[in-house]
Amino acid sequence: MFKRKLKALDYEHWEEVNCKDDEQLKKLVVWLEDEKVRHYTVEDRIPLRDIHNGTWDEVFQKYLKDVECPLTTSILDQLEWLVGLAVRQEFEDKPEKYQIKKETGTTDAEVPTVKSTNPLDTLDFNSNEFKEGVQSIAKLLNIAQHPNHLTTLEACSKYVTSRLNAETLKNPRTVVITGTPFPIMETEMGFDMGDKVLNNTAKALNLLYIQDLRDLQTSINEAIVAVQNITANPKTDTKAGKVGV
Template sequence: MFKRKLTALDYHTSDNFDVNDDDQYRNLVIWLEDQKIRHYKIEDRQKLRDTKSSDWVKGYKTYLKDLACPVQTEKRAEQLQWLLSFAVRLEYADNVDKYKNQTSEKIAKSESHTPKVVSTNPLDNLDFDSADFKKGVNTLAQLLSVTRHPDHLITLRAVSKVVCRRLSAEALENPDSVIVKGKPFPFQDADLGFDMGDYVLNQAAKILRLLYIHDLRDLQTRINECIVAVQGITANPKTDTKLGKVGF
């Protein structure tokens, strides 16, 4: 999990580094301080340099505190992850021009050698901004009586909802489950509760309010279903009478 960052920092044992090995871990910490971070003066690094000392952990904790390490846990892997990221950031800041050039060259080289993956999904080859695609979406919306939006992708999203809800296999087998019944609600005559100063805005606000109430009703229905499902489990516990004892 540290290999890429260790390789980027030119660490000599990036391939077989073991974070759980005390010697390897301590040697890496002092190497990072000596070569990349350089927060302490050379003479102040002795506590970290003495990797065999029993006081090394104490000096290491002080070192993290001096670096303002935000990692609050005692997990070694998380602390090292932050140290490596900090060292990479410092290394890049010291050699911005060098790494910018290397990055662009590597990207160009990798792109030239990266095999092209041919997708078998026909949707991946569609141009969603082409005139033919927009025409097809608008024609489909007209067939399904969906109001067209200036953004054809929003129109496509509305068409998708209609198809999923009204033209699914379940809906076609049981049309009564999706056909809206009852008398239409006269939202034009409903009391909005406030006046926006414009008739058209008031009508739009009424529709938005009804949609919001519909969403709340749907949410409440789902909550009730969850409560019933939980009660079905907790209100009817199964008892194993074989475990019971009679007498003393």
């Protein structure tokens, strides 16, 4: 997947990237900054381009801090985040290339303006304060951070609603996973897409699909129980009945 992102970014040597070769990784960092991210001015990139300098690692860590990388783990994780940032920057630079054009001659219907009183509607979801808040929540919940902070926020929301709701807090054992993990990546899907990455992706999507089916079945069962509580125990008014002539 890492190489696929580099291919999408038109990196010339995307097939030859060796994650164990420090010099290749340094050259990749320089290319990402020069061609895609462009956070620094040309003059400020000089220390980053000097990949043979003994202090390059310190320069790189400062660069990560300047681009607001939240990861402090391995250089591979940081580089993965940086590639994701480059992909997002590429989209923001050329949005018209990826957006579907509307048919000419059509006009949007006029919609009345409604002034919301919800304070959440006035938040700036792209402000630095909001991003820092999302990072703090993700760190507190031990959730991996995505280059797009809104995706990270969505992951936090799913975790909170499923693991930290009122019913779960009363009985934590209901969400504690026990037993031996099912080796999903070692199972056969019944088809082969000719690529290991695509096959693993299909297996992950299959798990998500099964989870959706389970949630749907749970909702159906709850609806059946609710209807049965009404139809199986009807209320009758015996005073309205009449016996004889």
